[in-house]
Amino acid sequence: MGYQLQIEDMKQLFGRWKADYILLGPRRMAGEGMYSDTDVIRYGELENWEDLEWEQRSHYSFKEAVLPITQILFYFTEETVTEAQPERRKPALIFLRSCDIHAIKRLDEIYLRNRFEDKYYRRLRDNVKLVLMGCPLSCDSGFCVSMGTNRTEDYDAAVRPGAEGVRIASKWAELDRELERLGAAVEFRPDFPEENAVKVEIPERLDNSVIQAPLWKEYDSRCVGCGRCNFVCPTCTCFTMQDIYYTDNGRAGERRRVHASCMVDGYTDVAGGGCYRKANGERMRFKVLHKISDFKKQFGDQMCVGCGRCDDICPEYISFSACVNRVAALAKEENRHES
Numbered sequence: 001m002g003y004q005l006q007i008e009d010m011k012q013l014f015g016r017w018k019a020d021y022i023l024l025g026p027r028r029m030a031g032e033g034m035y036s037d038t039d040v041i042r043y044g045e046l047e048n049w050e051d052l053e054w055e056q057r058s059h060y061s062f063k064e065a066v067l068p069i070t071q072i073l074f075y076f077t078e079e080t081v082t083e084a085q086p087e088r089r090k091p092a093l094i095f096l097r098s099c100d101i102h103a104i105k106r107l108d109e110i111y112l113r114n115r116f117e118d119k120y121y122r123r124l125r126d127n128v129k130l131v132l133m134g135c136p137l138s139c140d141s142g143f144c145v146s147m148g149t150n151r152t153e154d155y156d157a158a159v160r161p162g163a164e165g166v167r168i169a170s171k172w173a174e175l176d177r178e179l180e181r182l183g184a185a186v187e188f189r190p191d192f193p194e195e196n197a198v199k200v201e202i203p204e205r206l207d208n209s210v211i212q213a214p215l216w217k218e219y220d221s222r223c224v225g226c227g228r229c230n231f232v233c234p235t236c237t238c239f240t241m242q243d244i245y246y247t248d249n250g251r252a253g254e255r256r257r258v259h260a261s262c263m264v265d266g267y268t269d270v271a272g273g274g275c276y277r278k279a280n281g282e283r284m285r286f287k288v289l290h291k292i293s294d295f296k297k298q299f300g301d302q303m304c305v306g307c308g309r310c311d312d313i314c315p316e317y318i319s320f321s322a323c324v325n326r327v328a329a330l331a332k333e334e335n336r337h338e339s
């Protein structure tokens with residue numbers, strides 16, 4: 001059950017949302033892509049309904065809305081520590097696809113249910129409404145069907161634009177009242193892709209021979225350790241700390257947490273000049289196995305939601321999905337030898 005809105009009514013609704021919420025969604029930024037004359041699609045504040053990019057999946061994810069790239073935690077002087085105010089004064093309404101709604105659940109596991117609750121994440125996350133953008137067709141590189149993230153019911157509203165206006169479904173009482181007033185009741189089910197061109201097999205059992213396999217060595221030279229795959233990933237959540245000093249004596253300043261990447265130099269450096277994962281192949285192995293094995297052991301779901309962004313962004317054309325399939329083939333081979 002849903003409502004059919006004329007486009008002008010949708011714009012009116014959008015305007016009313018804008019008064020109460022910060023509206024965040026995928027926007028096309030012309031000419032700002034990674035190659036010349038290409039566009040980039042990334043999340044940003046929406047001024048108008050027309051700003052939303054529907055055709056193509058975004059290159060970068062929504063995650064900055066709940067996990068800012070740089071977040072001030074507190075300010076310090078010699079005598080005081082003052083907690084920073086929340087980044088947003090208004091709640092946010094985020095437009096996102098099914099795979100990304102699954103991704104926000106992964107972020108919730110990491111930041112809310114991972115032994116203790118992160119209050120900085122909590123205060124942004126609590127003030128968020130999710131608006132599902134359906135996918136009538138699969139994107140080119142996604143493998144959400146393989147990961148079971150192609151469908152979701154965890155949204156506050158679902159929207160589908162069309163030639164005849166906009167169809168919208170709601171699980172949000174306040175919006176229901178608006179829709180009753182603005183639109184006509186119609187049958188509406190959000191679009192979910194049933195098949196992707198890219199299919200991924202997740203290995204059932206990984207033993208030591210997979211972990212020691214020579215395939216990881218290939219990435220020593222192929223991967224340049226730029227970290228782009230982490231920065232676009234909706235479920236990569238690592239950060240590092242930075243202290244910024246306002247005074248030469250270092251006694252006043254602020255502490256920030258800043259997005260970090262397990263693929264870049266310095267991530268595993270430890271005191272005494274040590275480094276746990278020096279080679280890019282070792283970093284690739286850590287990332288891949290975290291996404292398709294280790295996270296699940298702790299939280300029950302695979303960490304990767306199959307959005308395909310890491311495959312699209314890699315300047316060396318390294319495909320995460322192809323790597324997972326290679327690992328699965330290797331694991332099968334090893335299991336066959338054992339039995």
Ligand code: SF4
Binds near residue numbers: 229232233308309310
């Ligand atoms: S690992 Fe790649 S495909 Fe999986 S969620 Fe992250 S960016 Fe998307």
Ligand code: SF4
Binds near residue numbers: 226
């Ligand atoms: S896999 Fe690709 S995107 Fe990721 S760090 Fe290596 S070169 Fe960069």
